[in-house]
Amino acid sequence: xxxxxxxxxxxxxxxxxxxxxxxxxxxxxxxxxxxxxxxxxxxxxxxxxxxxxxxxxxxxxxxxxxxxxxxxxxxxxxxxxxxxxxxxxxxxxxxxxxxxxxxxxxxxxxxxxxxxxxxxxxxxxxxxxxxxxxxxxxxxxxxxxxxxxxxxxxxxxxxxxxxxxxxxxxxxxxxxxxxxxxxxxxxxxxxxxxxxxxxxxxxxxxxxxxxxxxxxxxxxxxxxxxxxxxxxxxxxxxxxxxxxxxxxxxxxxxxxxxxxxxxxxxxxxxxxxxxxxxxxxxxxxxxxxxxxxxxxxxxxxxxxxxxxxxxxxxxxxxxxxxxxxxxxxxxxxxxxxxxxxxxxxxxxxxxxxxxxxxxx
Amino acid sequence: xxxxxxxxxxxxxxxxxxxxxxxxxxxxxxxxxxxxxxxxxxxxxxxxxxxxxxxxxxxxxxxxxxxxxxxxxxxxxxxxxxxxxxxxxxxxxxxxxxxxxxxxxxxxxxxxxxxxxxxxxxxxxxxxxxxxxxxxxxxxxxxxxxxxxxxxx
Numbered sequence: 001x002x003x004x005x006x007x008x009x010x011x012x013x014x015x016x017x018x019x020x021x022x023x024x025x026x027x028x029x030x031x032x033x034x035x036x037x038x039x040x041x042x043x044x045x046x047x048x049x050x051x052x053x054x055x056x057x058x059x060x061x062x063x064x065x066x067x068x069x070x071x072x073x074x075x076x077x078x079x080x081x082x083x084x085x086x087x088x089x090x091x092x093x094x095x096x097x098x099x100x101x102x103x104x105x106x107x108x109x110x111x112x113x114x115x116x117x118x119x120x121x122x123x124x125x126x127x128x129x130x131x132x133x134x135x136x137x138x139x140x141x142x143x144x145x146x147x148x149x150x151x152x153x154x155x156x157x158x159x160x161x162x163x164x165x166x167x168x169x170x171x172x173x174x175x176x177x178x179x180x181x182x183x184x185x186x187x188x189x190x191x192x193x194x195x196x197x198x199x200x201x202x203x204x205x206x207x208x209x210x211x212x213x214x215x216x217x218x219x220x221x222x223x224x225x226x227x228x229x230x231x232x233x234x235x236x237x238x239x240x241x242x243x244x245x246x247x248x249x250x251x252x253x254x255x256x257x258x259x260x261x262x263x264x265x266x267x268x269x270x271x272x273x274x275x276x277x278x279x280x281x282x283x284x285x286x287x288x289x290x291x292x293x294x295x296x297x298x299x300x301x302x303x304x305x306x307x308x309x310x311x312x313x314x315x316x317x318x319x320x321x322x323x324x325x326x327x328x329x330x331x332x333x334x335x336x337x338x339x340x341x342x343x344x345x346x347x348x349x350x351x352x353x354x355x356x357x358x359x360x
Numbered sequence: 361x362x363x364x365x366x367x368x369x370x371x372x373x374x375x376x377x378x379x380x381x382x383x384x385x386x387x388x389x390x391x392x393x394x395x396x397x398x399x400x401x402x403x404x405x406x407x408x409x410x411x412x413x414x415x416x417x418x419x420x421x422x423x424x425x426x427x428x429x430x431x432x433x434x435x436x437x438x439x440x441x442x443x444x445x446x447x448x449x450x451x452x453x454x455x456x457x458x459x460x461x462x463x464x465x466x467x468x469x470x471x472x473x474x475x476x477x478x479x480x481x482x483x484x485x486x487x488x489x490x491x492x493x494x495x496x497x498x499x500x501x502x503x504x505x506x507x508x509x510x511x512x513x
Binding site: 040042043044062063064065066067068069072073075080208209210211212213215216247 | 391397398399400406410411413414415417418419430433449473474476479480483486487490491496500502503
């Protein structure tokens with residue numbers, strides 16, 4: 001019996017895997033791309049890229065099927081919402097792209113928040129982003145089978161865009177961000193990972209287009225966390241094409257304005273430090289009930305970047321995070337412009353939220 | 361006897377573990393599927409007016425020319441919206457003869473972009489090769505599109 005009680009847990013342990021389990025130690029990786037786990041394309045993929053004595057890990061997970069309308073409109077894009085992230089050699093996530101409202105692998109959310117608590121040395125993080133770009137390009141080159149094509153698509157999109165320290169949109173803002181740094185959060189003068197400055201960039205594209213007429217817009221937000229360099233990027237695809245895709249145009253940005261400590265990258269929440277999440281109510285194009293669509297997600301994400309939560313003083317709320325309502329340019333509820341909310345019933349049907357939001 | 365049984369049982373379990381390990385090595389790790397990857401989470405979108413309009417137009421059959429294909433797509437959109445009891449994305453559409461005649465005044469490359477599937481598959485080229493609004497007015501008028509105010513509040 002004693003032998004059985006020892007062996008049963010052992011058998012169970014053999015049968016279960018986590019993301020961390022599939023990350024081969026750096027020393028055991030080959031130089032260049034390593035396809036660690038590509039056996040089950042309905043689940044996702046894991047890969048690693050080694051250059052010298054350093055490596056990054058690429059992980060993708062398959063989520064819900066996109067609506068038929070999105071699949072018809074963009075047949076070259078993956079049929080499913082896909083989450084993608086890069087993890088450094090210490091297990092810290094420094095880039096994540098979320099296909100829908102929540103992460104497919106629910107363990108990612110906490111791991112991403114944990115990454116903010118223990119940021120990397122600047123030079124290491126800049127190197128990681130560079131390695132990630134090489135990893136994505138190499139992955140896209142070797143992932144040539146039909147089964148791996150959806151993963152190659154997102155990797156190729158990542159490889160084609162600049163890393164944060166070389167992105168002209170971001171580098172142009174560093175001086176202004178540094179100038180806003182309070183003296184008490186100066187270099188080496190902070191605890192618990194220090195203070196963070198958040199930037200949210202809004203990207204959009206016309207959708208449902210025929211002829212030269214696009215009756216609606218899809219929007220996506222790229223959130224960047226800055227400390228003394230860009231440490232973490234979170235792309236919220238909001239169910240459709242992701243920010244950074246060549247078809248998406250940069251429109252405007254929102255910034256946290258203040259430096260935030262103990263930041264928590266969550267979803268719908270009215271916590272004062274919850275940043276970056278999307279709406280978790282049902283998703284619907286006609287967001288006239290207790291539901292939302294991509295532009296409501298974008299509005300929510302941008303307001304969280306600005307205020308640290310949806311419940312800031314400039315928003316009408318019903319006392320919880322997801323019932324936020326944005327009522328127009330004056331933010332005084334004048335109703336003169338398009339409306340956004342995660343629960344649109346509280347906002348008189350959220351009329352016209354199929355246009356992109358502004359950046360608060 | 362009991363000792364022999366215990367040894368046999370232990371050996372059997374050990375053999376089972378070895379088989380599991382070997383099979384797993386061969387098949388790769390077993391993954392926990394967190395998502396319903398075959399189901400549409402955002403299913404409401406396919407039932408909306410804009411989505412019904414677009415899908416009807418994209419799935420309309422090709423005709424002899426891009427301009428005829430464009431008009432057939434508009435007819436398909438109208439029929440789909442009647443069935444759906446929804447609102448068309450077009451405020452006004454010219455009668456077929458006038459629509460096709462105006463369409464055929466466009467340069468050949470722009471005529472191609474009038475066919476919805478061609479326009480979808482060549483979106484960048486078609487966007488660059490946009491006709492003047494006056495050339496499109498005799499064919500159709502879309503419902504107004506609300507634009508975001510670029511100014512910060």
